[in-house]
Amino acid sequence: MIDRVIRMPPPVFTHPACLDHDPGPGHPESPARLEAILRRINETFPGTIREAEPAPLELIERVHPRSYLDYLAAFSASGGGPIDGDTVVTPSSWPAALGAVGAALAAVRHAHQANGAAFAAIRPPGHHALRETAMGFCLLGNAVIAAREAQALGREKVLIVDWDVHHGNGTQALVERDATIRFVSMHQWPLYPGTGRAEERGVGNVWNVPLPPGLPATRYVHELVTAIAKAIYGWVPDMVLISAGYDSMLGDPLGGFTLEPVHYADLVGALRAAAPGAPMAVLLEGGYDPRRIAEGVLATLGALL
Numbered sequence: 001m002i003d004r005v006i007r008m009p010p011p012v013f014t015h016p017a018c019l020d021h022d023p024g025p026g027h028p029e030s031p032a033r034l035e036a037i038l039r040r041i042n043e044t045f046p047g048t049i050r051e052a053e054p055a056p057l058e059l060i061e062r063v064h065p066r067s068y069l070d071y072l073a074a075f076s077a078s079g080g081g082p083i084d085g086d087t088v089v090t091p092s093s094w095p096a097a098l099g100a101v102g103a104a105l106a107a108v109r110h111a112h113q114a115n116g117a118a119f120a121a122i123r124p125p126g127h128h129a130l131r132e133t134a135m136g137f138c139l140l141g142n143a144v145i146a147a148r149e150a151q152a153l154g155r156e157k158v159l160i161v162d163w164d165v166h167h168g169n170g171t172q173a174l175v176e177r178d179a180t181i182r183f184v185s186m187h188q189w190p191l192y193p194g195t196g197r198a199e200e201r202g203v204g205n206v207w208n209v210p211l212p213p214g215l216p217a218t219r220y221v222h223e224l225v226t227a228i229a230k231a232i233y234g235w236v237p238d239m240v241l242i243s244a245g246y247d248s249m250l251g252d253p254l255g256g257f258t259l260e261p262v263h264y265a266d267l268v269g270a271l272r273a274a275a276p277g278a279p280m281a282v283l284l285e286g287g288y289d290p291r292r293i294a295e296g297v298l299a300t301l302g303a304l305l
């Protein structure tokens with residue numbers, strides 16, 4: 001009991017602008033998602049939420065060309081509009097994107113300095129964003145920008161684990177020719193965006209785990225843990241990033257996986273056992289039932305106590 005009292009959860013970085021981006025009525029990627037998460041964190045782990053600085057463009061330019069950033073900024077400032085059927089930009093979207101990346105960078109820096117863990121409670125999500133193309137609710141590749149920051153801090157070998165129910169096609173596209181980053185994605189198959197076959201191996205640095213919906217939750221945990229073990233066999237990561245999408249939970253309106261909050265705790269525990277000593281930054285991706293995803297995030301934080 002005393003042990004639980006003195007152990008603190010990792011800091012949760014966010015930015016107020018992340019709550020302002022609103023793709024419109026009925027859109028699943030709503031501000032209510034992050035509101036629910038931050039409310040539950042405040043109730044359960046008061047004092048852990050920290051406000052990050054917006055990301056400077058030069059750090060985002062490690063991943064996206066300046067022309068794309070200028071386009072997004074100008075499109076957002078001029079009122080925005082739909083980029084594709086799913087992805088909507090509004091005047092609040094660009095500040096939200098910069099705030100989201102800023103919180104991801106802050107989480108990486110904290111994890112690096114403390115040799116511990118940090119969480120980034122952010123939106124818009126990032127794992128579908130390509131180098132010069134927004135898609136799937138995502139504008140910027142938050143996880144890959146975070147990975148580049150880890151490398152700039154001397155954490156050369158970065159493992160990115162993506163447990164969102166959708167394939168992290170953007171992350172894969174941005175790292176699949178770079179052996180310094182290894183990417184493991186478990187996702188429902190077939191499902192949006194249609195990539196993520198097991199045969200897609202990059203330069204040997206990509207492990208995709210496509211699975212059907214409706215399996216027992218422990219099967220998903222087992223399959224992802226097995227893929228992580230393969231990915232880090234003989235290769236010790238200097239930093240672990242998690243693209244934490246909670247649309248892999250049972251009942252999510254966009255996915256058919258069956259995870260419960262405890263399974264995210266199991267995955268975090270397995271990752272820490274597999275890569276002991278590697279700092280860990282957890283970045284929010286998808287998840288579309290606000291009440292449920294807040295419980296998933298709490299379980300993740302609880303496993304990082």
Ligand SMILES: [Zn+2]
Nearest residue numbers: 164166247286
């Ligand atoms: Zn997703």
